[in-house]
Amino acid sequence: MARITLENLKKYYGNVKAVDDINFTVKDREFVVFLGPSGCGKTTTLRCIAGLEGVTEGNIYFDGRRVNNLGPAERNIAMVFQFYALYPHLNAYRNIVFPLRAQGMPKTEIKKKVKWVSSILKIEGLLNRKISELPDGDKQKVALARAIVRNPHVLLLDEPLSALDERFREQMRLEFLKIQKALNVTTVYVTHDQREAMTLADRIVVMRDGKIIETGEPESLYEMPQNLFTGYFIGSPGMxxxxxxxxxxxxxxxxxxxxxxxxxxxxxxxxxxxxxxxxxxxxxxxxxxxxxxxxxxxxxxxxxxxxxxxxxxxxxxxxxxxxxxxxxxxxxxxxxxxxxxxxxxxxxxxxxxxxxxxxx
Structure with missing residues (x-):
């Protein structure tokens, strides 16, 4: 697994400060949620951790090793996006094994991996069905299976439930929590939905205008918000x-x-x-x-x-x-x-x- 450290992290697009001097450490095997309104810099921060975006200034460390110049594959991360990014003409099995075949993994090892991940996610009955035939909740499970089948050190989730209707979202919130605990993997999850953050997180990072406003456990942020923005943003109705x-x-x-x-x-x-x-x-x-x-x-x-x-x-x-x-x-x-x-x-x-x- 991995400990992630962000040190004086900055990401600018021209004169726009998308991420403005962030310092934070995600503990090994911790489930951290970056929470904030649209445009606050949470997804950009996640993409910097993934290696999909280069940083303007600052450093990113995995277990003390600086990874600024390493690509996503070299960081051993897996990422699940808001939209599933699956191949609709393929069945679930072929979508899941796609990254394993790209690595040249032997067929016997691939079968073991698929059996393991489908058992965790309870999708054994979906493997032979085409993606186009699956409901949204099952599509997201397949996308998650493809992400974790490689046993990544870090799991990154970018608003993975925002495209689902409320019934599937409720179900998948519980699934994500069970899966993370079963995998025991360091997880960073991005959302603008405070209910998701309160349900899933070991710790929440509240962001606004590219900065970290406050961090803490869900209960402490709810009961004792240290600033006005956290009190207003967390809770329904707000403070x-x-x-x-x-x-x-x-x-x-x-x-x-x-x-x-x-x-x-x-x-x-x-x-x-x-x-x-x-x-x-x-x-x-x-x-x-x-x-x-x-x-x-x-x-x-x-x-x-x-x-x-x-x-x-x-x-x-x-x-x-x-x-x-x-x-x-x-x-x-x-x-x-x-x-x-x-x-x-x-x-x-x-x-x-x-x-x-x-x-x-």
Whole structure:
């Protein structure tokens, strides 16, 4: 297997900085997901790791060996793309063995390899069927089989599920996870889908504008995002962020119009920062609607405009000024849409508006 190290990695296209000074190490046998919006540099980073793109500056190491000048075959990587890149006129078996025959591998060894990989992916019944006859999920399994049949040191996956419908995507997410654990291979996976990242990754690398914004385990990025972008991008619905103004006497107002009550504990922490502005972050499922506040907690008054169901959870929508926010409705639809939203201390996150970094 392999440990991958990216050292001061830069990739420019003219004046466009596709990858801008990335430093990161993928541990041996780790499943790392590069997550971010379109154009953030995640696929370019993957292609640099694969050797499909040359780097402008910086170095890439596999187990301490610099591979900048090595082609994809010399790096012993396998890559699965968004679109299957299979030969539709051939059956699944001939697609899978294509790279093995190109290497001149003996027929007996090829049969062993195909038996091994088809057993892992449970595609024994597909081997004699033409690619054009297979559903999308099975096509992606064949593409994956062709990639891993060579026992690569590194498996690279570039948005492999984005072309599938939701039913196949759900199934293939579980398949990818089982396969990676069975192969025990170092894996780098690129996606813009935070659900895929949260389901699959040992660690997530959040990217934006060619830079790494934050890295961490899925749970820590969800519960304690260290910056505003991560909090917004990870989660569905995303995190609420309230712009708050702090008066000299310590009173806090959301969007300059709505009084916010913070608990004694949070207020004490706030005083140590001596800020006049802050951003109050809370996930909608941790912000609860109530007809009366718990005055020992964190709360402010709201008026719900409507209620919606997202993934079997009731959420109330409310406006502050012209900005829409969400809170959780615990027990059925309330009879009165006017009330309070309440958050416990351990779920409150406060951010510095100057740099977007977490304070509490």
């Amino acid at each position: 609420n962020f309230f712009n708050c103004f702090i008066k000299p006497n310590g009173d806090v107002f959301c969007e300059d119009v709505l009084p916010v009550h913070f608990s004694v504990s949070i207020s004490k922490k706030l005083k140590t920062y001596k800020l006049s502005n802050l951003i109050f972050g809370i996930r909608p499922e941790y912000l609860f609607f109530s007809d009366k506040p718990d005055k020992t907690s964190n709360f402010f008054a709201v008026k719900l405009v409507n209620i919606e169901v997202i993934q079997q959870v009731l959420y109330g929508n409310f406006y502050i000024d012209d900005k829409l926010y969400k809170c959780c409705i615990e027990e059925g639809e309330p009879t009165d849409y006017e009330g309070y939203v309440v958050a416990s201390d351990e779920k409150v996150r406060l951010y510095d508006p100057e740099n977007g970094k977490i304070l509490i």
